[in-house]
Amino acid sequence: MRPVLRWTAVVVVVGIGASVGVVAFADDDDDPADRYRFATATVGDVAQTVATSGTVDFVNRADVSFGVDGTLAEVSVRQGQQVSAGQRLATLDSAGLQAAADAAEADLAEAKATLEADQRKQEESVAADSDTDTGADEPGPDETGTDGQALREQQQAVRAAQTAAGKAIAASKAALAAQTKACAEAPAPDDTQPEADGAAPDAACADALADAMSTQDAVADAQGVLQKKIDELAAAMNSAASEMDTPDGDSRDSQPDGAPTAATIATDQAAVDTAESGLRQADQALAQVTLTAPIAGTVASVGVAAGDDVSAGNPVVVLIGAGAAVVETTVPVERIGEIEVGQTATVTPSGSTAGIEGTVSRIGLLADDSAESVAYPVTITVDEPTAAMPAGSTAGVAIVIDTAEGVLTVPTSAVHNGTPSTVTVLAGAESTPREVTVGAVGPLRTEIETGLEEGERVVLADLDTPLPSADQQTGPSGRTMPPGGGPVMGGPPVRMGG
Incomplete structure (x- = not known):
């Protein structure tokens, strides 16, 4: 084949008013390397990916908070410090809580003394009446009325709530002990052990932590119910006491000899129940x-300092234990069908160039409402996260959706997408478009299934082709056209006849 070399254009005028033609003259000394940037088709591996980004979090993470309000007396840890399960993290000033416990104990003692005194007076009155009565009297309103019965029912409700709260607290303590033991037994990652050996302790630790958090929620719920029942009983007691202070109340609720009535005893018992509950809550607060x-793990953050006021339930220390990290990301609806659980992914932390291997572990069934366009949540699990992946940081994610090993590849930039796809093959000094069948498309190289052979050169860029501008047009064949519609010299060479 005779090579087609660089051509020089000369305008020839044929007669007055004749059209302008183009003649090409070859320059035998031109080197194609001066005009083209090209690459060689080689055998290699290709990985096609879906690129996205997300936020890093950790599976074995604990946001630790106090169970009561208070003022911090001491913070015992700092960010980055290693801690063991059960180690002290912070302490509240106990003076106020101790005073509350002492006051609750005094209230209980006073309520018990009042109840005992009224019960003793009632017993003495009954004994005296039994010596003088000769017949049975009709029961008074205070012995059959609804006020006393309502108080007794509310007392029972408080006792039931107290029992439920006590059981919830006991379950929480047991779950916390089990979780502390499970996490303490979880081994540190060891490359010499099979992956399955270390998975069970890590899973047991995570399950135990979830159980402990669940029981703490149950304690909070039970204490909320108890407080509500106490408030209802206190309101009933106040109402009963107001009625007893009225003249009518005195005539209804007092025995002729001035002995306490059943309503009075019920009120006294309710006061004891309330005081007992108050003391129990004060002791629980003091214990926290x-x-x-x-x-066990690393202190990821400390959000408080000594002297700060803290609220129950607000995290003050965040701990990260040994184990996997996750990256929560989203994938557009048009690409979600290509994503499957178990696919590998490369996670690149923000500010880093080193990728970390991960796996697609979950695909959400509902679209993410917070996404700007329709996208579905996808979770990537990284079994061995690095220090470059702190919780809350961002990371790039490349999910591998197709791979090809030992296949013919060319640079991805050499492939012209379309129907069909094409590459420009460079043979000697001549460049020729050729149809190819494309397989896996990676960010750097693309698989060529048919249409090309190993060792053939493909054009990446034609240095003689000018950049598109506003003064240029695109012809039907896709070539750049100057104003007036003529072809730009320096494009694909034109072979002249003759």
Whole structure:
């Protein structure tokens, strides 16, 4: 084949008013390397990916908070410090809580003394009446009325709520002990052990942590119910006491000899129940002045300092235990069909160039409402996260949806997408478009299934082709056209006849 070399254009005028033609002259000294940037088709591996980004979090993470309000007396840990399960993290000032417990104990003692005194007076009155009565009297309103019965029912409700709260607290303590033991037994990652050996302790630790958090929620719910029942009983007691202070109340609720009535005894008992509950809550609050680590791990953050006021339930220390990290991301609806659980992914932390291997572990069934366009949540699990992946940071994600090994590949930039796809093959000094069948498309190289052979050169760029501008047009064949419609010299060479 005779090579087609660089051509020089000369305008020839044929007669007055004749059209302008183009003649090409070859320059035998031109080197194609001066004009083209090209690459060689080689055998290699290709990975086609879907690129996205997301937020890093950790599976074995504990946001630790106090169970009561208070003022911090001491913070015992700092960010980055390693802690063991059960280690003290922070302490509240106990003076106020101790005073509340002492006051609750005094209230209980006073309520018990009042109840005992009224019961003793009632017993003495009954004994005296039994010596003088000769016949049975009709029961008074205070013995059969609804006020006393309502108080007794509310007392029972408070006792039931107290029992439920006590059981919830006991279950929470047991779950916390089990979680502390499970996480303490979880081994550190060891490359010499099979992956399955280390998975069970890590899973047991995570399950135990979930159980402990669940029981703490149950305690909070039970205490909320108890407080509501106490408030209802206190309101009933106040109402009963107001009625007893009225003249009518005195005539209804007092025995002729001034002995306490059944309503009075019920009120006294309710006061004792309320005081007992108050003391129990004060003791529980006092027992929570010391905050301890539920898991072994690293202190990721400390959001408070000594002297700060803290609220119950607001995290003050975040711990990250040994184990996997996850990256929560989204994939557009038009690409979600290509994503499957179990696919590998490369996670690149923000500010880093080193990728970390991960796996698609979950695909959401409902679109993410917070996404700007329709997209579905996808979770990537990284079994061995690095220090470059702190919780809350962002990371790039490349999910591998197709791979090809030992296949013919060319640079992805050499492939012209279309129907069909084409590449420009460079043979000697001549470049020729050729149809190809494309397989996996990676960010750097693309698989060529048919249409090309190993060793053939493909054009990446034609340095003689000018960049498109506003003064240029695109012809039917896709070539750049100057104003007036003529072809730009320096494009694909034109072979002249003759």
